[in-house]
């Protein structure tokens with residue numbers, strides 16, 4: 001992390017004395033957040049928002065408890081890829097727009113989920129299936145269940161309207177870099193990281209690289225703000241995103 005070293009008594013952004021230790025526990029409720037990115041204003045994410053084009057799309061089905069968590073990384077995907085769709089999960093009835101999109105022949109949706117249970121083995125496909133729908137001029141769609149592991153498993157099991165979709169397990173050696181929640185295992189990627197790896201393997205390397213940098217900036221900015229630290233020197237990911245913005249503006 002390249003957050004600056006600061007004296008322990010002073011907030012580097014304002015020079016004001018740091019809040020006492022006991023306020024730290026109640027962080028969040030005291031923090032002033034940016035209206036644009038919902039991050040603490042100290043390290044706002046907005047200057048680093050860069051759009052990227054991708055052939056594949058990402059649609060999120062987000063658990064209702066996940067929607068308003070500021071540490072949710074699913075929302076980062078839509079900041080970078082304009083075509084991203086976000087739906088709230090309902091057990092009984094799917095979102096009407098989602099139903100319509102699932103029936104639209106232009107799209108080839110893949111439900112992203114591990115293949116660790118035998119009862120849906122006949123639905124499991126590999127990344128080659130994504131490449132072959134592109135040959136047929138259809139748009140591959142990665143449908144990611146956005147929630148905790150328990151929530152995602154419940155969404156997978158309790159959504160009859162997803163039962164006909166092919167299941168695409170993400171196979172990757174990547175270890176999580178997400179620092180805002182403690183993962184049960186390094187192999188458990190957060191939602192944005194899952195999207196990054198899917199895009200990369202599906203042939204959208206540029207979009208994957210932008211989203212990866214944007215995720216890093218989010219991760220570093222949020223983590224630093226938890227300690228009231230302002231990131232003084234831009235990180236490598238920040239520098240790359242700012243350079244991309246200049247190219248887009250030219």
Ligand SMILES: [Zn+2]
Nearest residue numbers: 034037044046
């Ligand atoms: Zn912002």
